[in-house]
Amino acid sequence: MPRWSSVGNFSQEIMKTTMHIKVDKDIKEKSAKIAHNLGLSLSTIVNASLRNFIKTETFSVSTGEQMTPYMESWLAEIEQDRKTGENFSGPFETTEELMVHLEK
Known part of the structure; x- marks a missing residue:
């Protein structure tokens, strides 16, 4: 069933769909644990990542920690x-x- 989101006088229907993707088991378990520790679901993490991908039209991979x-x-x-x-x-x-x- 669709949900509705409204901000001020603007309302939109939020349609959900399901993606079936192959992920290494250990990757799923580790990422789900980190998401849980942050108080988030893995679906929320994936959705945020996909939204960022759409917004920036970029994909980046880091091999290590960044210096502050x-x-x-x-x-x-x-x-x-x-x-x-x-x-x-x-x-x-x-x-x-x-x-x-x-x-x-």
């Missing part, structure tokens, strides 16, 4: 500390040596 400006500045600060030897301790030859340092 905060992370880049934090890593630059750590690299500067490493070069100057500031804010670093050790190396320690033994656990006892480490423990003595930590107790200071």
Whole structure:
């Protein structure tokens, strides 16, 4: 049965359909778990992805985490500390040596 959506004086019928697609079992399980942890259904995730695909007419794949400006500045600060030897301790030859340092 169709649902209706209305905003102000504008109403539209929301038609739903079913898609049958092949997805690796582990991909479905992992993505469903993440969606659940976010309080969303997997259908909501797929619909949002398809809406974005339609809106942008682009498809992108990322192979890793993207650096944020905060992370880049934090890593630059750590690299500067490493070069100057500031804010670093050790190396320690033994656990006892480490423990003595930590107790200071």
